[in-house]
Amino acid sequence: MYDYSDECARALGYSCYDEYLRSEHWKKVRKEVLSSAGNRCQRCGSPGRLQVHHKTYENIGQEHVNDLLAVCRECHERIHFGPFYIDDLDLLESTDDESFTNRIAY
Numbered sequence: 001m002y003d004y005s006d007e008c009a010r011a012l013g014y015s016c017y018d019e020y021l022r023s024e025h026w027k028k029v030r031k032e033v034l035s036s037a038g039n040r041c042q043r044c045g046s047p048g049r050l051q052v053h054h055k056t057y058e059n060i061g062q063e064h065v066n067d068l069l070a071v072c073r074e075c076h077e078r079i080h081f082g083p084f085y086i087d088d089l090d091l092l093e094s095t096d097d098e099s100f101t102n103r104i105a106y
């Protein structure tokens with residue numbers, strides 16, 4: 001499967017997007033996004049199980065604040081798979097359970 005996120009991560013010297021997500025840079029960015037959102041989901045306001053969504057992968061490694069969204073797990077699932085607001089069209093191609101679980105970590 002063509003994976004744009006992996007391609008962007010490789011352009012930065014990471015072997016894949018997962019490796020990028022384990023980098024110190026991403027941990028720092030992620031923390032900043034969550035704390036600037038008040039550690040609440042920017043969609044529904046829930047404080048539980050927050051994740052950071054990339055609206056675009058184009059600026060990986062130097063994300064703008066506007067590229068990222070602090071969301072709870074449920075809203076994150078909806079962003080990628082739900083009825084509203086799908087901006088990562090390539091993700092629609094993978095709806096089997098395994099890749100679904102993998103995606104949720106993003």
Ligand SMILES: [Zn+2]
Nearest residue numbers: 041044072075
């Ligand atoms: Zn939410």
Ligand SMILES: [Zn+2]
Nearest residue numbers: 052053054106
């Ligand atoms: Zn996401």
